[in-house]
C-alpha cells in the first residue's frame with residue numbers, strides 16, 4: 464500500500480507521516496513545491512512518480528480571516544485543487560480521502576451536526592471548502608470527504624501552540640467563550656485516517672460502504688475558552704512558565720472579519736458505525752500535544 468499525502472508542511476500531514484504503518488506500507492508526503500495541487504500537470508507528475516494506491520488531501524487554504532480578502536486564492540486551492548486531485552484519482556482508479564471542515568455549517572442547529580445536515584457556510588473559507596467537497600463528490604465516487612474541526616496539535620499553526628506562546632508573553636489572554644465546537648487533535652485524527660485506510664484495504668469487496676461524507680472530530684465539545692484553559696492547565700502541570708490569565712470574551716468583542724458558526728459541534732457516529740473508529744476526547748489530545756511541545760523529541 465502506497466499512500467500519497469498532500470500539503471506536507473501542514474499540521475495534519477506532519478502528524479500523518481509519524482503514524483506507524485503496517486509492514487510493506489509506505490507513506491509519501493509532498494509539499495507545494497513538489498506537487499502544487501492547483502496545477503493539474505504537477506499533480507500528474509507527482510502521481511506518476513509516487514504511484515499511490517490512495518491519496519489523502521490535507522493541502523488547503525486554512526487562514527479563515529485572510530480568505531475573506533483573498534477569495535480567489537482560497538477557491539483555487541480549496542475548490543479547484545480538490546477537483547484536480549479527484550480527477551487524477553479517478554484516472555488512476557484509486558480512492559481519495561479529502562479533508563474538510565465543520566465550517567461548512569452555520570452553527571444554528573442547536574445540536575451536533577451529522578453528515579446529512581444541510582451545509583450553509585458563513586464565511587469564504589467555509590464556502591470554498593464546501594465547493595471542494597461538492598466537486599470531489601461529483602467527480603469521483605470512490606472518495607471520502609472527511610470533515611474535522613478545530614484541529615490542534617504539536618505542529619504548525621494552530622490554536623494550542625498560539626495560546627502557549629502568548630501565555631508566556633502576556634498577562635491576560637482574552638479568548639472567545641460563546642463559540643462551541645469539537646476540538647480535534649491532529650495526532651488522533653492521523654491515526655484514525657491510517658486505520659480507515661487499513662480497513663478499506665482489507666474489505667475491498669464492500670468498498671461502497673467506505674464512500675461519501677464522514678465526520679471525524681475529537682470526543683466531547685468545548686468553547687475556545689475551555690480549550691485555552693485546559694491547554695494552560697496542562698502546561699502548568701508540566702512545569703511550563705505560563706503565567707497568563709485566560710479571560711472569557713464574547714464573539715462581538717473580537718474584531719474578526721470572518722463570521723464563524725456559534726455551535727459547529729460534529730457528531731462522528733457514522734465513522735464508528737461504518738469503520739468502527741472513534742477519536743479520543745479532545746482533553747487527551749491536549750495532554751499529549753502540550754507534552755510534545757514542552758519536551759520536543761530530538
Ligand SMILES: NC(=O)c1ccc[n+]([C@@H]2O[C@H](COP(=O)([O-])OP(=O)(O)OC[C@H]3O[C@@H](n4cnc5c(N)ncnc54)[C@H](OP(=O)(O)O)[C@@H]3O)[C@@H](O)[C@H]2O)c1
Pocket residue numbers: 469470471472473474475476494495498499500501520521522523524525540562563564565592611612613614615619620
Ligand atoms: N486547522 C483547522 O483548525 C482545521 C479545522 C477543520 C478542518 N481543517 C481541514 O483539515 C485539513 C488540514 O488542515 P491543517 O490545519 O493541517 O492545514 P495547514 O497546517 O494550514 O496545512 C495546509 C498545507 O497545505 C499546503 N498548501 C498550501 N497551498 C498548497 C498548494 N497550492 N499545493 C499543495 N499544498 C499546498 C500548505 O503548504 P505551505 O506550508 O507551503 O503553505 C500547508 O502545508 C484542511 O483540509 C483543513 O481545511 C482544518
